[in-house]
Amino acid sequence: MNVYLVIILVILIGEYFLDLIVENLNVRRASPVLPEEFAVYYDADKYKKSQDYLKENTRFKLIKSAFFTSVILAFILAGGFNFADKAAGSFNLGPIFTGLIFAGMLMLAVRLL
Known part of the structure; x- marks a missing residue:
C-alpha cells in the first residue's frame, strides 16, 4: 500500500x-413540536x-x-481502476480516446449501481 x-x-x-x-x-x-415563533405562519x-x-x-x-x-x-x-485502465488501453487508440473509454467505463459502472 x-x-x-x-x-x-x-x-x-x-x-x-x-x-x-x-x-x-x-x-x-x-x-x-413547531416553535412558537412560527405557529402563525406554519x-x-x-x-x-x-x-x-x-x-x-x-x-x-x-x-x-x-x-x-x-x-x-x-x-x-x-484494483478496479487498474483493471479499467488496462481494459481501456487494450484498444490502442491513443491517449485521448483511451481516456474517454476509461471515463466511460467508470460512468457506466456508477450508472449501473
Whole structure:
C-alpha cells in the first residue's frame, strides 16, 4: 500500500464519518413540536410531517452512503481502476480516446449501481 492510496482511503472514510456525524446531529436536533415563533405562519401537522420525513430521508441517505462508500473502497482495494485502465488501453487508440473509454467505463459502472 503506497502513501497516496492511504491518503485517498483516509479521505473517503473520513468524509463518510463526517457526514454520519453531521446527519446524526441534524436528526437529533429535529423536533416534531413547531416553535412558537412560527405557529402563525406554519401548520403544526405539516411541520411534524416534514420532521418525520427528514428523519426517514436521513436514515435512507445514511444507508445509501454506507453502501456506496463500501463499494468504492472495495473497487479501489480490488484494483478496479487498474483493471479499467488496462481494459481501456487494450484498444490502442491513443491517449485521448483511451481516456474517454476509461471515463466511460467508470460512468457506466456508477450508472449501473
